[in-house]
Amino acid sequence: MSKAQRSRTRESADILIVNAEELLTLAGSSQSPHIGKEMRELGIIRDGALAIRAGKIVAVGKTHDITKAFRGEYVLSAKGKTVLPGFVDPHTHLVFAGSREDEFQMKVEGATFAELLDSGGSILKTAKETKNARMEKLVDLGLERLDTMLAHGTTTVEAKSGYGLTTDDELKILKATKRLNQLHCVGVVSCYMGAHAIPLEYRNSVDEYVQLIVEEGIPRVTDAELAEFCDVFCERGIFNLEQTKRILTAAKNLKLKPKMHADFMCAFGGAEVAAAVGTVSADHLNYASSSGIKAMAEKGVSAVLLPAATFSQMMDKYADARRMIDSGVAVALASGFNSSLCLPNQQLSIAMACHFMRLIPAEAITAATINAAHAVCRAGEVGSLEAGKQADVVILNVPNHKFLGYSVGVNLVEKVICDGRLVLDREKQDEPVFLNKNE
Numbered sequence: 001m002s003k004a005q006r007s008r009t010r011e012s013a014d015i016l017i018v019n020a021e022e023l024l025t026l027a028g029s030s031q032s033p034h035i036g037k038e039m040r041e042l043g044i045i046r047d048g049a050l051a052i053r054a055g056k057i058v059a060v061g062k063t064h065d066i067t068k069a070f071r072g073e074y075v076l077s078a079k080g081k082t083v084l085p086g087f088v089d090p091h092t093h094l095v096f097a098g099s100r101e102d103e104f105q106m107k108v109e110g111a112t113f114a115e116l117l118d119s120g121g122s123i124l125k126t127a128k129e130t131k132n133a134r135m136e137k138l139v140d141l142g143l144e145r146l147d148t149m150l151a152h153g154t155t156t157v158e159a160k161s162g163y164g165l166t167t168d169d170e171l172k173i174l175k176a177t178k179r180l181n182q183l184h185c186v187g188v189v190s191c192y193m194g195a196h197a198i199p200l201e202y203r204n205s206v207d208e209y210v211q212l213i214v215e216e217g218i219p220r221v222t223d224a225e226l227a228e229f230c231d232v233f234c235e236r237g238i239f240n241l242e243q244t245k246r247i248l249t250a251a252k253n254l255k256l257k258p259k260m261h262a263d264f265m266c267a268f269g270g271a272e273v274a275a276a277v278g279t280v281s282a283d284h285l286n287y288a289s290s291s292g293i294k295a296m297a298e299k300g301v302s303a304v305l306l307p308a309a310t311f312s313q314m315m316d317k318y319a320d321a322r323r324m325i326d327s328g329v330a331v332a333l334a335s336g337f338n339s340s341l342c343l344p345n346q347q348l349s350i351a352m353a354c355h356f357m358r359l360i361p362a363e364a365i366t367a368a369t370i371n372a373a374h375a376v377c378r379a380g381e382v383g384s385l386e387a388g389k390q391a392d393v394v395i396l397n398v399p400n401h402k403f404l405g406y407s408v409g410v411n412l413v414e415k416v417i418c419d420g421r422l423v424l425d426r427e428k429q430d431e432p433v434f435l436n437k438n439e
């Protein structure tokens, strides 16, 4: 057969990525997350290739087989490089105004989270600044943050509200979140979190604020179809176990999927409540009990761990990820990006999980891709490189996956393909392009 004939028999693809030193597929876990020893399995193809057409992955395999079956309009060489799914960041507080660098200095000098919150700082300070910002401003700030996340390889982000703390302001944040998902190529998953902090005026009547969330917040959010998830900051001095259950039960009744901030700063029984309610995930879990972890494993509640949040709060105790993995809990990793934690980078979450929680790089990569996709109910679409999935692909300028974790404070991303389009190419330019989905 002549070269021309062979070319005619090959299927066309928009983009071919070929000759990857390691292509991490994370395949085979779209139905249920990797647990236990499975977290070490990345489904690596050496000299790997993949074909992309109309925003989807159409084939994954050895370079020899893929190039025999497909001809690409655009061929990207990944020789000497590592190819993997775009990171999924399953816990961020993306939309807010203002910043908290002054508080950071106070924290360095010894101020605690509770002290800052009690003095009207922390979440309450950001809530004030967010209340005063117009929605357009919040969208602009969100776009900038998504650009930064994308530049570090993240292609799907969960975004919680929670810096509004009145129903109208929470809705403003959720509308901005919806707009961000429309405007930016990064997929944004919306989560309502009116129960992020107790507004000052409800300090002595927390149950009344809970009632407001249950009777007004959740119904208005669901009527306007502005969120898929609902989250509560369950912690001593914030929302107690009963209040958390009440909010999450009301959310479930109106078809919002429940999530929880649990056992972050003290052992509080949060993991047990997450299992009892049947949340999709329980997040933080620094002080989760053995019985809580066991109950989470039994009920299939994912653990979303945030080493960067622990780092930024300068806490000594990280979540016991090893115990969770050994107990069969699906572990995911998130940046926890928020107004006090300016760390929009899942590569650093991976490095911190390796250094402080003793995950091996393969486990941490699983936690930041397919398991993170499960934690936001997107595993059918993203989180692995398999035919039929959305073409969200990252090319790292390193020859194998163990550089993730080993390299700290360096952006390893060379190229990002989002929704089947090359949106970032560091070989050619520093800034992301084609951010608008409608272009």
Ligand SMILES: [Zn+2]
Pocket (backbone or CB within 6 Å): 091, 092, 093, 261, 336
């Ligand atoms: Zn959070």
